Each structure stands twice: as structure tokens, then as C-alpha cells.
Amino acid sequence: MVQVSMKLEMKDTPGQLVRALKPISDTGGNIIAVIHQRESLTRAEVIDVQVVIELPEKRLEELVARMNEQGVTVQRIGTERLIHKKSLILIGHIMHTDLTDTVDHIDTTGYAEVSELELIMPAIAEPSSARMMIKATNAEAMNKALEILRQVARKKDILVIESLEENG
Amino acid sequence: MKVALLGLGSVGQGIASMVLKKGLGITITGLADSKSGIIDAKGINIEEILVRKRGGNPAGDTSVSAMDVVQNADYDVLVEVTPTNISTGEPARTHITSALRKGRHVVTSNKGPIALHHRELLTLADTHHVSLRYEATVCGAIPIIHILEHGLLGNQVKALHGIMNGTCNFILTRMSEEGLSYEQALAEAREMGYAEADPSYDVKGIDPAIKLVILANAIWNLGVTLHEVEITGIDQITPEALRLAGEDDATIRLIAEAIPARQLLRVSPRILPRSHPLVVKGTLNAVTLETDMAGSLTFIGRGAGSIETASAIIGDILFIREQYDGCS
Numbered sequence: 001m002v003q004v005s006m007k008l009e010m011k012d013t014p015g016q017l018v019r020a021l022k023p024i025s026d027t028g029g030n031i032i033a034v035i036h037q038r039e040s041l042t043r044a045e046v047i048d049v050q051v052v053i054e055l056p057e058k059r060l061e062e063l064v065a066r067m068n069e070q071g072v073t074v075q076r077i078g079t080e081r082l083i084h085k086k087s088l089i090l091i092g093h094i095m096h097t098d099l100t101d102t103v104d105h106i107d108t109t110g111y112a113e114v115s116e117l118e119l120i121m122p123a124i125a126e127p128s129s130a131r132m133m134i135k136a137t138n139a140e141a142m143n144k145a146l147e148i149l150r151q152v153a154r155k156k157d158i159l160v161i162e163s164l165e166e167n168g
Numbered sequence: 169m170k171v172a173l174l175g176l177g178s179v180g181q182g183i184a185s186m187v188l189k190k191g192l193g194i195t196i197t198g199l200a201d202s203k204s205g206i207i208d209a210k211g212i213n214i215e216e217i218l219v220r221k222r223g224g225n226p227a228g229d230t231s232v233s234a235m236d237v238v239q240n241a242d243y244d245v246l247v248e249v250t251p252t253n254i255s256t257g258e259p260a261r262t263h264i265t266s267a268l269r270k271g272r273h274v275v276t277s278n279k280g281p282i283a284l285h286h287r288e289l290l291t292l293a294d295t296h297h298v299s300l301r302y303e304a305t306v307c308g309a310i311p312i313i314h315i316l317e318h319g320l321l322g323n324q325v326k327a328l329h330g331i332m333n334g335t336c337n338f339i340l341t342r343m344s345e346e347g348l349s350y351e352q353a354l355a356e357a358r359e360m361g362y363a364e365a366d367p368s369y370d371v372k373g374i375d376p377a378i379k380l381v382i383l384a385n386a387i388w389n390l391g392v393t394l395h396e397v398e399i400t401g402i403d404q405i406t407p408e409a410l411r412l413a414g415e416d417d418a419t420i421r422l423i424a425e426a427i428p429a430r431q432l433l434r435v436s437p438r439i440l441p442r443s444h445p446l447v448v449k450g451t452l453n454a455v456t457l458e459t460d461m462a463g464s465l466t467f468i469g470r471g472a473g474s475i476e477t478a479s480a481i482i483g484d485i486l487f488i489r490e491q492y493d494g495c496s
Contacts, residue, residue, distance in 0.1 A: 087416060089409045089439060118415075120408040129408035131415065159404045163439040164329065164423055164446075 001138055002057040003032070003083040005050065007076040008067070012047045016071075021051070023066035029055030048075075054083075082113065082135035084142045088149075090130040092158030094119060105152050112136035112145035169489050170209075172198030172241045174234050174263055175249035176227050179277050179304070181218060182474030183247065183481050188214040194485060198241025202250075205232030209242040234259065238266045245485050248276040249304075249477075254378060254394070257281035261289075268292045268300065273492070275484040277304030277477055283378045283394060286385040299488050304480035306379040307332055307453045310469040311483060316387055320459060325387050327427045327458040332379040334451030334471040335363045335370040336402050336422040340437075341449045344410045344419050350403065362451055372401035373422060373435040380424040380433060383455075388428050400436040413439050419447060 010020050017036070024031055035050040055063065064074050094102070103114045116133035134149070136142035146162070153160045171187075171194055173180055180201070187194045195211040201221070206212055206228030217227050238246060246267035248260050257280035264274050264281055274293070276282065281289060282302045293300040303313045307330070316325065331337050335357055342353040354371070357363035369375050377397040384392050402422050413419050416439075423438045423446065440447050445466040448454045453471030458464055470476040 087418075087439065089412055089420070091404055091406055091409050118412060120412065122406070122408060127404070127406060129406045129412055131412040159400070159437075161409065161420060161437050161439055163418070164425075164444070 001054050002060070003052065003054050004060060005052045005078045006074055008049045008051060009046055009073040009075055010049065011071060012045055017047075017049065019070045020049070020067060020072040023063055023070065024051070024053050024055065026066065027055055027059040027063045029053045029059070029063065082115070082137055084136045084139055085115075086134050086136075086142055086146070087163060088132045088134065089161040090132055090153065090158050091161070092127050092153070092156065094128045094130050094158060095121065097156035097158065102149075102152055102156065102158075105148050106134060106145050109141075109145060109148065111138075111141035169193055169245065169485065170195050170197045170243045171245050171247055171485060172196070172237050172243035172267075173247045173249070174200050174237065174260075175247075175251070176201035176217075176221055177249070177251065178474040179249040179477045179481070181221065182478035183249065184214050184218055186475065186478045186482060188218070192482065192486065193489070194482075197243050198237040199227060200232070200234035200237045201227045204228040204230045205234060205237045207232065207237060207241045234263060235266070238263050239270075243272060245273040245275055245488060247481060247485065248274060248278050249481065250278060252278050252280045254280050254283065254374070257284040261285060264289060264300070265292060268296050268298060271296045271298055273299045273301075273488045275301045275304075275481055275488070277302075277481060279305045279378050279382065283381045286382070287389070287391055299491065301484035301488065302382070303484050304477050306382050307455060307467075308334075308469065308471040308473060309476035309479045310453060310455060310467050310471070311480065312383065312455055312467060313386055314483070314487070315465075315467065316383075316457075320457070320462060320465075323459040323461045325457050325459050326429065327425070328380075328383060328387065328455065329423055329425045329446060329458075330376075330380075330383075330455035331421055331446055331448060331453055332376040332424050332455070332471065333370055333373075333422060334453060335367065336373070336376070337448065337453070337471075338362050338451045339371070340402060340405065340410070340419070340421055343405065343407050344414070345449075347407050347411070349407055350405055368403075371403045373399045374401075376422060376424045377435045380426055380435060384426045384428075384433060387426075390428065392433060396433055398434040398436070402437055405437055417442055421447060 010016050033052040107113045115135045119130045121128040136145050198207050204226035221227050248263050260278040261281040267274050282305050338357050339353040342348050377399045418439050418441050420437050424435045446454050454468045456466045
């Protein structure tokens with residue numbers, strides 16, 4: 001699944017918004033948000049609507065085509081493939097146990113990546129601490145990525161501290 | 169109501185001094201410390217005993233043992249507050265089973281026998297139509313067992329999360345707020361009397377894991393043991409890690425969690441937003457219960473201390489008195 005934000009332009013006629021949104025469910029998507037700003041009206045007979053949806057990546061083109069058939073102009077599309085984020089803290093000999101290798105284990109999955117890393121090394125031979133942000137395509141991918149990280153960390157004697165909320 | 173008190177350490181002295189101060193209709197007719205015992209059906213002079221004990225002397229007659237008190241004293245409730253032995257549960261287990269077999273109620277703060285033999289001991293109490301209560305084994309003054317048994321009737325408890333070790337919470341609080349190293353915060357905890365000379369039982373997460381086992385068995389009767397708990401302590405936590413958590417307006421706490429649907433029993437350091445209800449300071453304990461009707465409930469209180477633990481013990485004794493007519 002991919003999260004997409006779209007800016008749509010359509011005629012201001014009764015039922016038009018419902019018709020414009022129908023292709024989303026037809027292509028297997030979920031609507032996350034619909035933002036309709038009347039004050040941003042440019043021409044009296046046309047309205048602008050912003051939608052945020054989640055749908056299978058392969059069906060995005062089909063969706064745009066179907067929307068066009070409904071008389072909707074898709075003005076802009078922005079996609080963010082990795083929508084699940086999780087912040088972790090690592091403690092141990094993070095650099096000297098090959099940090100690149102640790103990060104690669106996540107980055108090579110194709111469904112998750114390390115997007116931020118902040119490392120503090122207080123002194124030589126002392127354990128370092130790091131804050132790591134992992135992004136993944138969905139919750140299931142995140143769990144898989146975390147399990148990979150836990151296994152790598154166990155081998156390298158690195159403590160992984162996870163947040164309570166998302167595990168609860 | 170007549171009580172036999174086994175154990176005259178910090179908790180035992182706390183109970184004795186509160187009975188002396190408040191009365192509460194409790195008479196202590198039998199008493200034992202590690203070296204001696206006293207039996208007096210008319211009631212032991214507590215004031216005298218406490219003076220003797222604080223002077224470093226045995227409380228009673230060195231020819232009288234704890235088992236003599238269990239077998240021969242005239243009591244309604246045995247209060248077992250001897251030191252915990254987590255590998256065998258002894259000698260507390262023998263004290264408790266002997267009293268239950270004699271048809272006497274038992275109230276204990278001793279985690280060993282409750283964590284190791286929960287089902288067996290409760291079954292024995294049932295067989296002899298008496299109560300075994302153990303509020304003081306978990307979370308000190310927080311009446312969590314009472315809440316679970318009586319305050320949430322009809323609810324299903326789906327998950328439990330808690331801070332169940334005051335020593336660890338104190339260390340993490342000091343590291344987080346003052347930027348102290350783990351070693352510095354531990355030294356401070358020792359100075360304040362919050363940590364033992366050998367702190368591994370606390371800082372390696374064993375103590376909260378034992379409490380988690382007791383609570384999980386009390387709530388769900390799962391018959392779980394300490395071996396089934398995944399345990400990570402706090403002894404590897406660095407001040408830098410707490411600083412990094414702080415950048416996200418979060419902190420690190422040692423959390424004990426039980427989620428039966430996921431067969432999860434774990435004690436581990438976790439990242440929590442600073443505004444999370446479980447983020448309590450110093451030696452405080454906190455427990456959150458997730459229930460189907462009442463939603464999420466969090467209880468906060470003092471997890472240890474002589475008088476705080478006495479509060480839990482005395483609550484159990486008086487609860488038994490209310491439940492059973494005929495006890496005087």
C-alpha cells in the first residue's frame with residue numbers, strides 16, 4: 001500500500017464529490033482524509049478538493065484514469081511510500097559492530113529503511129547510544145523490520161529499547 | 169482478632185508499630201524473628217519487643233522457633249513477612265502451608281511462595297475454608313489485588329503494564345532529570361536506602377518479573393512461572409540514551425507487561441512519552457490495567473517502605489475479619 005495525497009478539481013454540482021471519490025474504493029483504496037476548502041474557490045463553477053488516500057501502488061494510474069472519466073481533474077499527486085514510522089534507542093558498541101551492516105539489514109528489505117540516526121559516543125570503549133527512526137510501508141512490514149533489527153542487535157550485543165505505545 | 173507475626177524486619181516492625189499505635193482490634197499472640205519466638209495468648213507487649221529489637225537483641229525466647237509459633241500459638245491469622253527466597257520459597261512456604269492445614273488464615277508479603285506455588289497454596293486454603301491474601305507482595309501500598317478481585321467485577325482485564333520496582337524507577341528518574349550516569353544514580357539509591365548492597369535482583373529486572381508473575385496468576389490464573397518472563401534490566405542504560413529520548417519529549421522506564429492474548433510476559437526498558445500516566449518519579453510504582461468495560465485505569469502509589477507495606481498487610485487482615493464472622 002502507498003499513501004497518496006491528491007489535489008482534485010471538479011465541477012460544483014450536486015453529487016459530484018461522491019462520484020469523484022467512488023473510484024478510490026473501486027481501485028481498492030481507503031480514504032484517510034478529504035479536505036474541501038470553499039474559501040479557496042477560484043472560479044465559481046469549480047471546486048478544489050484535497051484527498052489523502054491509501055491504495056495499492058500499482059493501481060494509482062488506473063485511479064487517475066477513472067477519476068478523469070468522472071470529470072475530475074487531478075492537479076497534483078504526492079506520494080510517500082514509507083508511511084509507518086518508529087523511533088528506537090540503541091545502546092552498545094554500535095559503531096564497532098559495523099553500523100553500516102546493521103543499517104543495511106533494514107535498508108535491503110525493500111519494505112523498510114533507517115531514515116534517521118543520531119549517535120552519541122561518550123568515550124572510546126564506552127558503549128554508544130543512538131536514536132534510530134525506521135520507516136516502513138505498513139504495520140506488518142514494520143514488525144518484520146523490527147524483528148530483523150532485534151536479531152541483528154542480539155548477535156552484536158546491542159540493547160534495543162522500543163516504545164511502549166506501539167507495542168501495547 | 170488474634171494474629172501471629174513471623175518476621176520482624178522492616179515490614180514486621182512496621183506492622184507491629186501500627187498495631188501498637190492504631191489498635192484496630194488486632195492482638196498479636198505469637199511472634200517470631202529469625203532467632204527467637206514468643207507465644208502469649210493474652211497478647212504480647214509490642215512496645216517492649218520493639219525496644220528490644222531496635223537494641224539489636226532477639227525479640228523473644230531463643231528456644232522458641234517460628235514453627236513453634238505456627239503450631240502452638242492461639243491465632244486467627246498468620247502474618248508471614250520473613251525474607252523472600254525466590255528459588256525455594258522456604259521457610260515461608262512451610263509456615264504458610266502449616267497454618268492453612270490448621271485452618272488458619274494467612275496474610276503474606278513474601279513473594280517467594282506466592283510466585284512459585286500460587287495455585288497449590290490457594291487450593292490448600294480453599295480445602296481448609298480459609299483465606300490466603302498477598303496484597304503486600306506487589307506494588308507496596310497500591311491495593312492492586314483488591315482492585316482486581318473486587319473493584320472490577322464483571323470486567324475482563326486484557327492487558328497489564330506497570331512500574332513495579334521503585335529502585336529502578338528512582339535510578340532512571342535521576343539519570344533522566346540530572347544527567348547522572350547509571351553508576352552515580354545507583355550509588356545515590358544505595359545512600360538513600362533504596363538499593364541493596366547487591367542490587368542485581370532489582371536492576372536486572374528480576375524483582376519486577378516476580379511481581380508480574382504474581383499479578384498474571386492473580387488475574388488470569390495462568391499458572392506461569394518466572395522462567396516464562398522475558399527479562400531485560402536497566403544496568404545497560406546510558407545517560408545519553410535518556411538524553412536522546414528527551415529530544416522526542418520522551419523518557420525511558422522499566423516496564424513490566426502482560427498481554428495473555430499474545431502470550432506476552434516481559435520486563436524491559438521502554439520509551440514512553442513524558443506525559444504518559446506510567447511515567448512516575450522517584451520510587452513510586454504505577455500499574456495500568458486495560459479492561460473491556462472500565463477502559464484504561466492507572467493506579468499510582470508507594471511501592472515499598474515499612475509502613476506502606478504494613479498498610480497492605482493490615483488491609484488484608486481486616487478484610488478477612490470482615491469476610492469471616494466468628495473471628496474476634
